Amino acid sequence: MMDFSQIIPALPLLWDDLKLTLQLLVLGVLGGVVLGTLLALMRLSKSKLLSNIAATYVNYFRSIPLLLVITWFYFAAPFVLRAITGQDTPVGAFASCLVAFIMFEAAYFCEIVRAGIQAIPKGQMGAAQALGMTYSETMRLIILPQAFRKMTPLLLQQSIILFQDTSLVYTVGLMDLLNSARSRGDILGRPHEFLIAAGLVYFVISFIASRGVKRLQKRLAT
Structure with missing residues (x-):
């Protein structure tokens, strides 16, 4: 029989892990939008070189799974940094996941911005x-807003x-909401209850956010 009584005492710890998930989300979105906007401007540039570079970037990252990007940055980034600096530079799970999210999402944000x-x-x-306005002034003050x-x-x-994709950070051992719920559920012998609770959190946040987006769409349409 399901027993959810063990979840309530674990809520403070789960909340801390949820904050890490939300931190990854906010920083990933901000970085992805900035990089995606630059890529969009490159794609719209009259320079074929810049346009082709941006197009290649977008097509590449949209053709591979996010899980592969996360694991690649986590395992390959230290070797790349060692080749550049000549020193062992540790790259933590959070930093590698954040960079992976920014670079991966930038490809999708690029197409939206474009x-x-x-x-x-x-x-x-x-x-x-x-x-008499320059191209950069026109983009910054008129077009982009x-x-x-x-x-x-x-x-x-x-x-x-x-x-929703932040749950993939479990592959590199980062203790986000889902990974924390799974781990604590295994320790307390209630894995199903904790996973169900984590799923409900993802559902509630995603559902409320989706409803908010629909309302915003109707408001902007009018």
């Missing part, structure tokens, strides 16, 4: 240039997906 920029009428770019407003729901939806 679509948002292309949705802005081209006449606005011409009007800004006619007023409007584009981000249009693509905010898609960015949030991708963030929800990333929140």
